[in-house]
Amino acid sequence: MKKYLKNIMAGTMVFAMAAALAGCGSNEPAPAEDGGEKVEDAGTLIMATNAEFPPYEFHEGGEIVGIDAEVAAAIAEKLGMGFQIEDMAFDSIIPAVTSGKASFGMAGMTVTEERLQNVDFSDSYATGVQVVIVKEGSAIATVDDLFAEGANNLVGVQTGTTGDIYATGDIEDEGLGTIERFNKGADAVLALTQDKIDCVIIDNEPAKEFVAANEGLVILDTAYAEEDYAICFAKDSELTEQVNGALKELIADGTVQSIIDKYINAE
Ligand code: ARG
16 A cells, blocks of 8 residues: 555644644633734734645735635734735645744645644644646546556656655655656646656645646656645744634635635636
């Protein structure tokens, strides 16, 4: 069995644990700070993200928009706090959160066992699927072709993503190909259109957008892995319960779904 199955199970367990934990303790958000405390503690939520991941976060008209940006803004509003987005490389998000430079990380980020060693996660607010993009007529016809004996593909991923982690473990470490790491998913897709690599492993929603924007690309029917997206926090941060409480309310009252529908079901 492929390694990613472990990750799916870990994600599910975390989800159950987070749900159980959220049941105890008060969900009452603290009032917005008006006195002498540090701004990042009480007044303004700083979200670390990598805005190269449509429809979750991307640049539009000089602004960062998308599902995560809107859900996070709604959380801040509910908590009576200010809101600010810091755009950075995907693999800088967890360090920004653990060092306290950001209040939380939200970036279509998958809950994994490895990440849980460094951060805590909120409840999951969306699911993702790792898919494989190829050129039309590619010799790679199913995900299993990537793991076939004698396979030797150049596989593009965004650095530090679960696509990178799975492909490194399942393909590179098994001697079945080489991983090419890119700063942006779009750069990996560009390399694919230029025949510099054989496929790209990336989350399904950005994959759909990249394929729509480039001729001659297809997404394989078979999925590589299924995942839960959640917000990450510094371990034992006081914010986790507050933000998660607001997130739960926004899930329960349909706000999160309507934001998702606005970006995903619009076509
Ligand atoms: N879901 C994948 C992960 O957690 C990819 C997320 C990439 N997000 C981004 N904003 N670039 O690793």
